[in-house]
Amino acid sequence: MDNLPKSEANTTPLTPLTFFTRASKCYANRASIIYEGTTFTWKQTYERCCSLAFSLRALNVARNHVVSVLAPNIPAMYEMHFAVPMAGAVLNTINTRLDANNIATILHHSEAKLFFVDYEYVPKAKEALQLLMEKESTTTLATHTNSYSSNLPLVIVIDDINSPTGIRFGELEYEQLVHNGDPNFIPYEIQDEWAPIALNYTSGTTSAPKGVVYSHRGAYLSSLSLILGWEMGTEPVYLWTLPMFHCNGWTLTWGVAARGGTNVCLRNTTAHDIYRNIAMHNVTHMCCAPVVFNIILESKSGIEPNEIKLKSPVRILTGGAPPPAALLEKIESIGFQVTHAYGITEATGPALVCEWQRQWNKLPKQEQARLKARQGVSVLTLGEVDVKNLDTMESVPRDGKSLGEIVLRGSGIMKGYFKDPMLTSKALCNGWFQTGDVGIIDSDGYIEIKDRSKDVIISGGENISSVEVESILYKHPRVLEAAVVAMPHPKWGESPCAFITLNKNIKGKTEKDVTETDIISYCSKNMSKFMVPKVVKIVEELPKTATGKIQKYELRVKAKGFAVTQYHHILPMSRL
């Protein structure tokens, strides 16, 4: 039976492009994209992408060339997720909150041939290209020619499709490429599902960005996983609050096509825009980090949180951090249904999802929140997930307390880091991808992350989970956000240092009603002594990445400052 020959009829390569072709045929007249006053159908989107792919080829883009894009969640950004691979090329979406220097580093490392820039980001892109030019030690700006006369990428500006601004940067404009292309272009045929489809740079906080390469197979299977894990049925209306540059929108760029859903694009994720779009288009699904819950709840658009009640439920997939119980209760009370997932760039987005069990509906809200704060079980197409002692590679017992590193394997795991074989083989050694996250397995098989390995605070030999201290801080009625990091300590090696922001929405209370000492005394009453932060700082704002993750690296630098007179020689530098 092994000898039955493979044929074209039974060995189609797995690629998200088949979702798109299928959508263009099965859901031809259904809305694919809605962006303010502009709407497309799946047939139109398909034809636009064929046209764009044609134009990319005409600009000499070839197999495995990198095409970079710096743009918010606009239609062009969505279309490029299909048009670029349809030209045989690899899509590189750049985090729009990176600075010009980071962007230059990515353009340089990826050897991008084309660089699509949304009109809003033209100033930053100009600066990045200037820096890139210095890196490349060349003097010709490629934006004024149609060929690759240098190592600099050709720039294409994306003007707003709904309300054009006329802002240009070089000669080429996105709509013009679509207009000049051929809607009957026959897409580049993917022969090998292991071929690259996307290159995503992780926003490394401590090191140079790493270029994570996704295969067509990995993107395909991960997209299916997320639809299955989130139980996204047919005809979803998906609101793009999560940036598409983040793991290709947790693979939902491709996933919404698989479901023939409608993509509601958003330039800005203000509370006002979110509510307006939900109401206008009957949004059914959206993704965001828990910090966005605050944006939604602390609506600055004149809508009072108490007045909000959604007409029909909107499902939120959240990740990046466990949703704190209080926040979860508030957001669910106004009609959002939250699913918690855990993803990582190297795993092509979500790898674990906290699958809800019906029996939990009978539990008290607080207990439900605790269960939901867990990262959960592996998504369906992941080969395997485990929590292991990395020294012995043995699995930890399912006891809800033994810590180990979360490791993953499966076809959704990246091909590797672009041009970095050393780092690749380190990340993928022993047959597993090592996430760098430390967790436990509960007796029911659900995994909970206790910390990033580098965020664990080791105090007098005790491992303190910064997440655990934070979760207790979150229960304080005045705490809006909390982040705990290691601070050098002359006696214990490290000790916890907490940074918090205060909830200002409580009537009759001012900021001065609560002091740092109050918080420390609250902690003393609510956690083990060795876990109590030695220093608490109330701040106006916590430093965050583009995706809303708190940047603990910056806080660690600050914490080091607070303790500088005391420790000096004691702290192991490697932990910073």
Added chain:
Amino acid sequence: MDNLPKSEANTTPLTPLTFFTRASKCYANRASIIYEGTTFTWKQTYERCCSLAFSLRALNVARNHVVSVLAPNIPAMYEMHFAVPMAGAVLNTINTRLDANNIATILHHSEAKLFFVDYEYVPKAKEALQLLMEKESTTTLATHTNSYSSNLPLVIVIDDINSPTGIRFGELEYEQLVHNGDPNFIPYEIQDEWAPIALNYTSGTTSAPKGVVYSHRGAYLSSLSLILGWEMGTEPVYLWTLPMFHCNGWTLTWGVAARGGTNVCLRNTTAHDIYRNIAMHNVTHMCCAPVVFNIILESKSGIEPNEIKLKSPVRILTGGAPPPAALLEKIESIGFQVTHAYGITEATGPALVCEWQRQWNKLPKQEQARLKARQGVSVLTLGEVDVKNLDTMESVPRDGKSLGEIVLRGSGIMKGYFKDPMLTSKALCNGWFQTGDVGIIDSDGYIEIKDRSKDVIISGGENISSVEVESILYKHPRVLEAAVVAMPHPKWGESPCAFITLNKNIKGKTEKDVTETDIISYCSKNMSKFMVPKVVKIVEELPKTATGKIQKYELRVKAKGFAVTQYHHILPMSRL
């Protein structure tokens, strides 16, 4: 980027066994199987399968050996879907309604090493082995030894786990193998996803059975497709009305494991057993051919159809024939929600599913039924589906009327026919699998089957779709079932001949109230003249396959008899 090496961490082979391992970890304590008084959890089922796989290896079952089974939908049948591939072997489930001769042919052709037989089928199995022995020209019955002293398979009887009968056939019994095995057995590692997992003989009505080989990859992707297409969410309770021997239960044997659902096993699919199990276990999903709707509605268990109202909706996936409008309306009125799919053994079960669109809910019931009778759009993991003119290989226009053959390609298509390279290359030629079904594409992209190519009646040069004539017959209030086949005709070449059964549930009406002439006259008023059956036969029962499909081959033989005096030399024999 092509050069990034594959590693164990990112290239796990696709196999349904990962669904099972995952279920044993993520849903360890959830019910996996319920069968009368017997219940297992996923952890228990996993351990039982490890034990059984161990015992299979101990019985010298090796990689790619075929293990056959003749059993109804009992726990053992479900377990073997995992235990057999966990031993590296290939599962061959045999249609229990085949006769001893057919079974002997399958055992001979598949070279089965083991033959599991449910106690109910021991007499038939004995007869089959006798016939096999004659085929093999050997005199040793292998059932009395533990080794392969002949080409005959070793027999293992499966006694009823819930109420053992003590019936034996040879020395070995299923529960004993489970008991003697090792629950910690480490399953055979699937290295290549293209390796075979199952061998399913199509119940060929005109030719010798063909052995359709499924790969692990195909089984995996097809399972995901069906869960997605049917929108089967988490925690389904699946009632096994569809035989598992039919395309491995349309891949749901593996699919229910993927969802961590509960399998409610059934020895007999009587209306009484169906209702009893639905009520006791809160069944959410089941599959069956439309003819089973009649069993459900014409309940012989003392329950009147009018009294039936399900407590909560049960989703039915139906296939094999389009559900007639009247039947659809009746079954949905008592709480079943019907999804229509189209499958074929060679495509590893369902290949098309009639995805329901919300906007259709506003249409009149009759129109909804018409839309639902269509076979629909391709399941998600199928590479592509098309309707083509096989002579030119051109696609037919999406006009709802141009006929062509339905062709499929994708990883869910079989590896090929076992030991039949000629037939394999014929079925998979030109890059497509040719279904032998004739259909159209509507303007919305939905496909509708008009006929099996061999069922099309060619009368005076006109193509008559037998399905179309049947659908009009079904609208007659007294018609319960209808089947139309070609009958030789001296003038027109062929003409339609209808076989019908009558609805006996109508009060105050007897069978004699309606005559064959009445039906012909009804047809004359309701269809084009050339389509009107020249002969109508009212029969007590239509001949059916084990899965409830009407056996048109037998009817064609009968129809030939009716017309025998008239035609003789005219009919092309190839069409019979």
